[in-house]
Amino acid sequence: MTGVAILSGTAGTAGDAFAGRLADEGFDLAVLGPSPQAGTAAVERARRSGRRAQTVTVRMREAGSVQQAVDHVDQHLGPPAVLLHVVEATLSDPLCEVQDWDEYVGGLLREAFLISRAVLDPMIRQGRGRIVTVADVLGRPGRSENAAVRTGLEGFTRTLALEADPFGITANLVVAGPGIGAQAAAEILPPVPGPPSPGGRAEMSAELAAIVGFLAGDAAAHVSGQVIHVAATAGH
Template sequence: MRVALVTGGSSGIGAATAEALLAAGYRVAANFAGHPEVAQSFTARTGIPTFRWNVADYGACQAGVASVEAALGPVEVLVNNAGITRDAMLHRMSAEQWREVLDVNLGGCFNMCRATIGGMRERRFGRIVNMGSVNGLSGQPGQTNYAATKAGLIGFTKALALEGASHNITANAVAPGYTDTAMVDAVPPEAMARILAAIPAGRLATPAEIARGVLFLVADESAFINGITLSINGGKYMA
């Protein structure tokens, strides 16, 4: 039974992904950084253990992965889902807003991959999925920081795919469109109306629909799928 670790895994897309992996027979751990009451409720409901650390902290990621592996076994599947927004137009964006988003979204991916890649190479197996965004492909006003991190994840994923291929390690990205999560719930109604009008499907994605894409990419049978970005956006943006 393979061990999977999902960052930002106690709510939203991360929680749906963790639950889908559990239903598919994986042993699953979910990382979280804030809102311990949400994590406790998630564990009580699903039985999936949660582990708290900030993915922006390199040392915390090393220690966190060690804790997961002590409890469940070596991490063979890593889903880098943790992410934040600090939206502002560039001419109003603070250096702190810029750095915080880069540290979590892009730095967190590096930290987590760095903490797990050695073991994957030794065991000659690994599945890594990095959670991008439609806005990393198409851009979005007020999100130069967020879009930069999500676009950066795609380049990171392609390079890592080349490095890991000879060790049976795949690295792929998923680029969700607008999804029915707490992050999107915070969008003002007038802006949400414009977003929905731009989605040919006429609705938001469900977290389970995004999780289905992750589940496909991490399967043992997906070994020849490497370095891709799987867009799940209802037709909003087609590269």
């Protein structure tokens, strides 16, 4: 599968790795971010692979802005065949108010819903599409709101996969974080004191990019509704 890929929700090392992998797989790239500068490095990485690439400014929690961004991609690069949306649930500071919790968890889930909904029409027109969500939960263990985001994305992905399947569109979730046993323990035991380790995210970028490349390709045409865990080691 080739065509246009949309990358949203990330910047930095992971974004560059994802952009490079998608470009190497033959995709032109649109990087959605809060400013034109947010996706510059990812765009430059894609262009070095000979692909067309551009940044598109978007306010991810506003439905109209998200739709306008996808329409811009459709008109200027072509209809998106792949959506790669990264949800960075890496909060380490405590949330003291119910409103803070609602805004944090609900905001991240809203972003995933809005961008996934916006790409469905152009994908349906093509009769194909790949929606891949990466949930980055490499923050401090024991954060109940991070677990809520991950669980919400799992349910959303499975529902989206069922609804999109008749149109040749797949939806999958990649969870980057502690091993499944460690995740379960972290949701029961108190968090470990001290700041979260910063190294895990960058070290996992290449592995995550390889999985994304597979899920975006033709070999994954019948892989949908799956949750793939990429476990950080104890050293992360």
